[in-house]
Amino acid sequence: MSSLKFGTSGLRGLVTDLRGWPSYGYSLAFLRHLDVAGLARASRQVLVGRDLRSSSPEIAGLVVAAAQTAGFEPIDCGAVPTPALALAALERKAAAIMVTGSHIPDDRNGLKFYSPAGEIGKADEAGILEAFAALGERDLLEFEAREEWQRPAETLDAASPYVERYAAFFGPAALSGLTVGIYEHSSVARDILGDVLARLGAEAVVYGRSERFIPVDTEAHRPEDLALLREWAGEGRCDAFVSTDGDADRPLLADAAGKVLRGDVVGMLTARHLNLSTIVTPVTSSSAIERSGVAGAVRRTKVGSPFVIAGMAEAAEAGEPGIVGFEANGGLLLGSKAERAGRALDALPTRDAVLPIVAVLAEMVERAMPLAALVDGLDAGFAAAHRLKEVPAIESGPLLARLSDDERFRSEFFAGAGEVGAIDRLDGLRVTLGSGETVHYRASGNAPELRCYVEAADAEAAERLLAWGLRAAEAALGRSGAIAGG
Structure with missing residues (x-):
């Protein structure tokens, strides 16, 4: 097969x-x-x-x-x-x-x-x-x-026109005063990131270049990548750390302490910096988007850039202004022209890592705030995500279908987390518990994996709920030890 x-x-x-x-x-x-x-x-x-x-x-x-x-x-x-x-x-x-x-x-x-x-x-x-x-x-x-x-x-x-696109739009002083660590690994954008940051006035410190391909995931983070970021942060040299996945359509940003930002937080900060008020994002992004005040309108979609692109097209047909799309993994799609300080940036409706990286760093400079303070001020809530690996659709599909259709099974399954309140079947199954916490399961469209996303009242509660969600899914699948690293 x-x-x-x-x-x-x-x-x-x-x-x-x-x-x-x-x-x-x-x-x-x-x-x-x-x-x-x-x-x-x-x-x-x-x-x-x-x-x-x-x-x-x-x-x-x-x-x-x-x-x-x-x-x-x-x-x-x-x-x-x-x-x-x-x-x-x-x-x-x-x-x-x-x-x-x-x-x-x-x-x-x-x-x-x-x-x-x-x-x-x-x-x-x-x-x-x-x-x-x-x-x-x-x-x-x-x-x-x-x-x-x-x-x-x-x-x-x-590559050169791509670099020039952002150098011309943001200007030579956009990142002035920042020292930014670049986790180069095997990203195809590792040299481009250095070029862009230098053109915008930042000092770059490079780390972790590899001639062997490293599968850096910007959503389900590998423990070794998180450990490296904390180690480099311990040097006290950098205001922030940046990287991308292998083909540079998904960004990774971490603050001066090496704490990685969620992809939807990166998207909200980018939308705010670029004054983009119509946000199109999958159901896996945090509900904080609706309450953050960043967006004038929010359109929810299934997971995957084709669905986000379709949602942006619908927003454009409806005449909604300032359209941006992003996913929980951080990939950002510019759905309409952005304008700042008399300069314009044409739409690029495909996932991009460099635009959100630069926009978030420029927001730090413009507001004269460290990245951690920007995130705290956004009040983005607490969410976490992880995955069970080597779970083919022939296994995840029946579990998701039963959770969706069998009310008794669903109640018994979630009994260890709380009482089931609302459910959303837009993409997989998203359950809102009586406490207001959420647990969302969906099968990956790109790999044999079952993904789990949670939201909770604080970071520790989110991690506990995520650990429960992974254990519960493993038990229902009759598996053990299938949790992917990161």
Whole structure:
């Protein structure tokens, strides 16, 4: 059985299942879907980018080969952040394919697809699957017969315009006086982060660069990453620490003590700094968003950038101003033009790590406050999240369905946490207890994992509730020791 599965705007799975025909075939199917849907009339170019994991160059070569077979002109953008590739593709009105597994381990990888109109949606996903199913023996024989693939005639520097986008908008003094630690690890944006911070007046201190891929997750943090941040914070050199996941579409920010900010807190601070009043965010983000006063309107969605993008489009159609989307993992999508100090920043409706990193740091400078004080002033409440690993959908699905549909089972399941009050089935099952605390279970769309999100009255209560939620799910699944590190 193949591990390949569509998740957020693309395909992911084990490298052993992606190598060869699958990467070639799905790329070919994507481009043929563009032709069938009439989405490639303006441009026959396809930009190809990749992250720094060990299998990405090989898979990028298969993508290039598929583009040549489909009658497209592949343009090699090399190792580049996903949002930088998306920005370049939007400016050229071209398609793009990013080879990345984001935050998942090096033995896995993926393909993320962009049409000339931007990040693909669920309808495009169905079209790609249909086109893949239609590939025949002739396509397979053609793939097997060709021994060498022509290298792209054109290369493109997609990183420099991406850096310039933020340098021009924020200005050379935006981060003046800050010393910022950069956890470089194997992020494809590790050099770009240094360039951007320097252009904006900050002093950067670099830590933890690795030539081996490290699966940094900005939502379910690894204990070793948290330990490193605390160790570096102990030096007393930095006002804040920043990093990203592997392909730099999700940020990680920590205060001077090394305490990591939740992704929805990063989103709220960014929205406030950029005066964006319409927030589109999944149900997994904290309910503090509605009571924070940052947003004039809040639209809740299922988890995944395609749903957030659809919600931003609905907000735009309704004429709502200042649209921004973000997820609990920190990925921020700019849904409409932002303006500050006479400068404008065009929309980029795909997940981005650099914009929220810079906006939060600039908020520190503008308000002359340390990051911890900014967070305290936001009154964002207390939330926590974690996951059970190696829980395939065939196991998590029946549990979630029973929790949703069987009232007696649901009451017995949650008895150890409290009385069940309201329930929300928008994405998985979110239960509000009689105490006002919440427990939310959902299956990951990108990996065989069951995720658990909680909100409680204080940090200790949130951690206790999260620990209970993971133990209760493990017991219901008949498992032990499945909790992922972080």
